[in-house]
Structures are given as C-alpha cells and as structure tokens.
Amino acid sequence: xxxxxxxxFGATSWCEGIVGDGxxxxxxxxxxxxxxxxxxxxxxxxxxxxxxxxxxxxxxxKGCHLLFTxxxxxMIFDLSKMSxxxx
Numbered sequence: 001x002x003x004x005x006x007x008x009f010g011a012t013s014w015c016e017g018i019v020g021d022g023x024x025x026x027x028x029x030x031x032x033x034x035x036x037x038x039x040x041x042x043x044x045x046x047x048x049x050x051x052x053x054x055x056x057x058x059x060x061x062k063g064c065h066l067l068f069t070x071x072x073x074x075m076i077f078d079l080s081k082m083s084x085x086x087x
Contacts, residue, residue: 009037012057022064034051
C-alpha cells in the first residue's frame with residue numbers, strides 16, 4: 001500500500017488492518033486533525049468513524065479494536081460495535 005494516498009486525506013497517523021485479525025482486515029485506519037477514519041484500498045472509499053476529536057494520534061489495531069490517544073487520553077474504538085468503548 002502506498003501511504004501517500006492516505007496522506008492526501010490529511011492523515012496524521014495510520015495503521016493497516018491485517019487480514020484474518022478480526023474486523024477490518026486489509027483496510028487502512030488513520031487519524032486526521034479531528035477525526036478517526038478508514039480507507040478501503042479495494043473500493044478506494046474513505047469513511048469517517050468518529051468526528052470532533054481533540055488531536056487524535058498514535059493509532060494501532062488489535063483484533064476489532066482501534067487504539068489511539070486524544071490529548072493524552074487513551075481511547076478504544078470497537079469496529080464490531082462501531083463505537084467507542086471503555087478502556
């Protein structure tokens with residue numbers, strides 16, 4: 001995957017979903033200035049998962065969970081529930 005495609009959306013950090021590792025395999029998950037997003041390289045479509053975040057950064061993925069921080073607060077987005085969950 002050429003991450004310059006993700007940078008054109010204004011990505012500040014990103015990670016790739018591994019096929020077979022829960023939800024979102026093969027997709028690119030990334031943060032922007034105030035949002036959490038996903039990009040599907042097959043369909044070439046982007047979707048915003050969360051908006052109005054305060055400086056999201058440092059994204060990683062484990063199974064169906066996206067882990068990132070906002071203003072030094074750790075957050076978890078559950079892809080199977082499509083919502084934030086408690087730490």
